[in-house]
Amino acid sequence: MGMVEGWQRSVADVNNDILVNTRKPHPMFYVALAASLLCVVLGGVFWGIQITRGMGVAGLNSPVYWGVYITNFVFWVGIGHAGTLISAILFLFRARWRNSVNRSAEAMTIFAVMCAGMFPLIHVGRVWVAAYWMLPLPNTNNLWVNFRSPLIWDVFAISTYLTVSLLFWYMGMIPDLASLRDRMRGFKRLVYGVLSFGWRGTAQQWHHYETGYAFLAALATPLVLSVHSVVSWDFAMSIQPGWHTTIFPPYFVAGAILSGCAMVYTLLMPVRWMFRLQDYIRQEHLDALLKLTLLTSSIVFYAYAVEFFVAWYSGNVYEQEIFAKRLHGDYAFYFWVMVFCNCIFPLVFWFKRLRMHVPTAFVVCVLINVGMWFERYNIIVSSLVEDFLPGSWGHYQPSWTEMFITLGSFGWFFFWFLIFCRYFPIVSLSEIKLIMPKPMRSQSSARQAGGD
Amino acid sequence: MAILRRLFGSRQRQGVFALYEYLDDAIAVITKLRAQGDKFDVFTPTYYHELEAALGYEPSKVRWFTLTGALLGVTFGFGLCLLTDYDWPLVVGGKTAGIYSLPAYVVIGFEMMILLGAIATILGVLLLGKVPNPKGRIYSTQTTDSRFGIYVYGIDDKHATAKLLQERSVELEVFR
Numbered sequence: 001m002g003m004v005e006g007w008q009r010s011v012a013d014v015n016n017d018i019l020v021n022t023r024k025p026h027p028m029f030y031v032a033l034a035a036s037l038l039c040v041v042l043g044g045v046f047w048g049i050q051i052t053r054g055m056g057v058a059g060l061n062s063p064v065y066w067g068v069y070i071t072n073f074v075f076w077v078g079i080g081h082a083g084t085l086i087s088a089i090l091f092l093f094r095a096r097w098r099n100s101v102n103r104s105a106e107a108m109t110i111f112a113v114m115c116a117g118m119f120p121l122i123h124v125g126r127v128w129v130a131a132y133w134m135l136p137l138p139n140t141n142n143l144w145v146n147f148r149s150p151l152i153w154d155v156f157a158i159s160t161y162l163t164v165s166l167l168f169w170y171m172g173m174i175p176d177l178a179s180l181r182d183r184m185r186g187f188k189r190l191v192y193g194v195l196s197f198g199w200r201g202t203a204q205q206w207h208h209y210e211t212g213y214a215f216l217a218a219l220a221t222p223l224v225l226s227v228h229s230v231v232s233w234d235f236a237m238s239i240q241p242g243w244h245t246t247i248f249p250p251y252f253v254a255g256a257i258l259s260g261c262a263m264v265y266t267l268l269m270p271v272r273w274m275f276r277l278q279d280y281i282r283q284e285h286l287d288a289l290l291k292l293t294l295l296t297s298s299i300v301f302y303a304y305a306v307e308f309f310v311a312w313y314s315g316n317v318y319e320q321e322i323f324a325k326r327l328h329g330d331y332a333f334y335f336w337v338m339v340f341c342n343c344i345f346p347l348v349f350w351f352k353r354l355r356m357h358v359p360t361a362f363v364v365c366v367l368i369n370v371g372m373w374f375e376r377y378n379i380i381v382s383s384l385v386e387d388f389l390p391g392s393w394g395h396y397q398p399s400w401t402e403m404f405i406t407l408g409s410f411g412w413f414f415f416w417f418l419i420f421c422r423y424f425p426i427v428s429l430s431e432i433k434l435i436m437p438k439p440m441r442s443q444s445s446a447r448q449a450g451g452d
Numbered sequence: 453m454a455i456l457r458r459l460f461g462s463r464q465r466q467g468v469f470a471l472y473e474y475l476d477d478a479i480a481v482i483t484k485l486r487a488q489g490d491k492f493d494v495f496t497p498t499y500y501h502e503l504e505a506a507l508g509y510e511p512s513k514v515r516w517f518t519l520t521g522a523l524l525g526v527t528f529g530f531g532l533c534l535l536t537d538y539d540w541p542l543v544v545g546g547k548t549a550g551i552y553s554l555p556a557y558v559v560i561g562f563e564m565m566i567l568l569g570a571i572a573t574i575l576g577v578l579l580l581g582k583v584p585n586p587k588g589r590i591y592s593t594q595t596t597d598s599r600f601g602i603y604v605y606g607i608d609d610k611h612a613t614a615k616l617l618q619e620r621s622v623e624l625e626v627f628r
Contacts, residue, residue: 010598011497011598012597012598014598015596015597015598136532136536142539143540144536144540145536147532147533147536147556147560148542148544148553153563156529156559156560156564157559157563160564163567163570163571164567167570168570175498175596178596179596179597182594182596183593197578197583197584198585198588199583199584199596200583200588201495201496201497201596202493202494202495202496202581203493203495203503205581205582205583206496206498206499206504207499207504207509207512207581208512208513208514208580208581209499210499210512211511211514211515212518212574212576212577215518215569215573216570216573219522219569219570219573220566220570222566223563223566226559226562226563230559429497430497430498431498433497433498433598434498434499434500438500439473439474439598440475441473441477441620442476
């Protein structure tokens, strides 16, 4: 891949170059932080209105009880998937390029899952009793939650996913926080010392650390595949036409990774430019990321096609009607946005010239994110508005409350990501050193590949 | 104050600390120190496998933590579902109460296995690696950057081992 050669910097430069973010930030940082906080406040105000005035303001009513909120939930869980894919699955496959992007991708995962976790709470309305409905606590009639329901599986899957991703991310960061501690003085040194748990970097510590890291990767690998499968069962286990298909789990997982990879690229490009990380997050690492995006886009394209084929082949009139209406019904706009953004535009990534052309790749990645949001909206709304009985058909369009709360979730996501970019190592210091040429006296003149 | 220092203060043990710029220099010293049977600690900015080989470590015992956590998790996950089912049977399709549908509980069992397995793994890494260790001392701030450190216990700068340490080191410091 040519990515072991051509390093412009050496291991001794890594900490100095990468930790620039912990010094005085660019004024644009404060502008971005203020903008994201404004979105959070707007979202919070509308959530407050929804809580005080009732769920009516959200515009959710029969037959569409799952609208924008569940779309956002699935969208944000999906975004989270690329982080764990990059940090865990690519670690097991020894894809060395992941060492430059894994830290920020994992951070993205955690903040995305934090956004996702908000939406079931927003959606249930009376958030203060949500614990009774979601956790295995017996109610006044001594009834337990129904462990045969995919919704309860989802509670377990999402909370496990958030916890394990957080542990994995934080464990990876402990040695880097110790690096930060060793560069700081006074109060900051104390804070980073506590955050790094007093990591000393002895060979013994690294020995256990490396084993533990590999085991966490091995545990997170089936987890990442299971989480979006479980999310898809929220739909597929019902009998709703358009939802009740066996292809849903792999289709959802591929879609999740597609949207996640696109989001990693969307976030990394400004970060890489702002903190001058071009020598570490290198063009060929981003190229590999875009190839992964292309691969998952092709899988999603195939899944869309299979859905239509199975609807036709099943001979089920309800199923056929739903898919025909997706093509040219009231909600066809959402369907075609989804097809163009997720299947057609990513085809430009077949060409190396276009993968290397940053503006093109950036625009396509943003469009993929738009497309993936529309995909979830399309699945949820077009299946719910028209089911078996024409008498119960309805119409749905997002209300202002839903749209502002959605805006708030984007603000919430970017707020945490900006905080991360300001105070934590954006690139994994200890792992990037592993893919750089080793500091060997015997090879110090002739730069050579690292790794074993 | 004395108690606090005993609990949280650094362990003031005499020794010599040497700092190296190159990995192969550090490995050469480690090999000699092991042959002499000295007691020493090695500090490294990241996990180079050459170091582990030179130190001759056995496979880490973290795996037993992972296994125990995962087994506890899967037991707890299935146990939780089965016990609530036993406490209040959910009769489906008029079937007799007491028929437990295990496939529906696989997801909960699986998720709890991953969760407790991961938590136990982290605990294992922290406990076995002695993180945090209030008595452990940080000899140099450069070993979390790009240099390798070796601390040999119980010698001073007059000792023959100190000469060995100094040979290719970029810095040598005596701690008392």
